[in-house]
Amino acid sequence: MSKINQTPIEEPLALALDGRIPPAVFLLTGCVAVIGCNSLVLSPIAPEVSRSLDASVQGVMIASAAFGLGTAGSALFLTRHIDRLGAWRMLRLAFAALAAALGVSALAPVLAMLVAAQLVAGLAAGVALPAIYTNAATVAPAGRETETVGIVLTGWTLSLVAGVSLSAVLADILHWRAVFALVCLLAVGAFLILALNGRRDTPSDEPAMAPLAALRTPGLLPLLLACGAFMASFYGVYGYIGAHLAGALGKPVSANGLLTLVYGLGFGGAVLLDRPVQRLGAHNLLPFAFAFVAAIYLFMMWGAHSFGILLAVAFVWGLANHLGLNMLIVRLSGIAPGRRGAIMGLNSATTYIAAFVGTLGFGPVYAGLGLPAAAAMAALLTLVAALSAAR
Secondary structure, three states, X not given: XXXXXXXXXXXXHHHHHHOOOOHHHHHXXXXXXXXXXXXXXXXXXXXXXXXXXXXXXXXXXXXXXXXXHHHHHHHHHOOHHHHHHOHHHHHHHHHHHHHHHHHHHHHOOOHHHHHHHHHHHHHHHHHHHHHHHHHHHHHOOOOOHHHHHHHHHHHHHHHHHHHHHHHHHHHHHOOHHHHHHHHHHHHHHHHHHHHHOOEEEOOOOOOOOOOOHHHHOOOHHHHHHHHXXXXXXXXXXXXXXXXXXXXXXXXXXXXXXXXXXXHHHHHHHHHHHHHHHHHHOHHHHHHHHHHHHHHHHHHHHHOOOOHHHHHHHHHHHHHHHHHHHHHHHHHHXXXXXXXXXHHHHHHHHHHHHHHHHHHHHHHHHHHHHOHHHHHHHHHHHHHHHHHHHHO
16 A cells, blocks of 8 residues: 655745654644543543433443444544545544534533434544554654654643543533533634644545455554553553542542542653653563563552552553553554554554453452452553563
């Protein structure tokens, strides 16, 4: 498949000459933050939504599951068109659909409409995220790919720190609908900037690659296995650490918010390490990054009964996860540039399937044996990721 040339109408020559990070990278960071906000805000406002729509909290969280299902589905079956139509064009279309879905979410009079709107939002996000990562790899200055992707990934930190923190405040002061209205406005703003940023794609006449055909790309399957094990371990522990703080340590709900904040600061702070990692070589360090995450889970298992230790672990956990995810995306995006959209789609699909499997699979382990056992299981999975990445 021929590679799509994604170039701006007017590319400043200075950026090409001095290797500076182009402004488009920060636009992509904002796009990640918008998607992250929508994926994270429903959980803290679920009680308010349930009261307003006369539904159970479990019923409200079906909307979150619908978002994840839509994201995985579109990442698997729609992102192949990124390579044919272009990543910037697909990103604009995805954000138009995302903004519309968020508007409907804010106005939904019944739970069924909220679920349907979040399903559409997931379909849009499943296309947008691979397009974002594809564009990040395309616009990155030569020799600064790891640093560029690292900046884009800080969008998740923005959504963690700002989205989760502000959503509950907005729901208390105004209404839960104000939360979705604000994220909708952010999505509209991102779409308008994307429409006016001057970057255009050169369409390809090649047919879109079948969803699973990209799996034949040499070296891809071990990296997708590593991605699945890495993400399943994260979501398996992250999904139950809040319950551990409340049940085993007797901490208030705010303690979970503090731990999430500390994790987000570690995740975002790791961007300072991306340039040294770039010099050392992301291709060589990925197995060691996963092994480092496995060691963190073992330390978490040892310190699970101390809130102070868990806070310290959360910071290092966020830092290590940033490095691992960054290196993984750089490795994946460099395997076959002409198939980058399809490969990034498979990465997103693997991520969201792993999130579902990890959350579901770790539940019985946590219920029966507690957080230390879940952390031990996560360590084993992350070692599998390290071994797979070493291949």
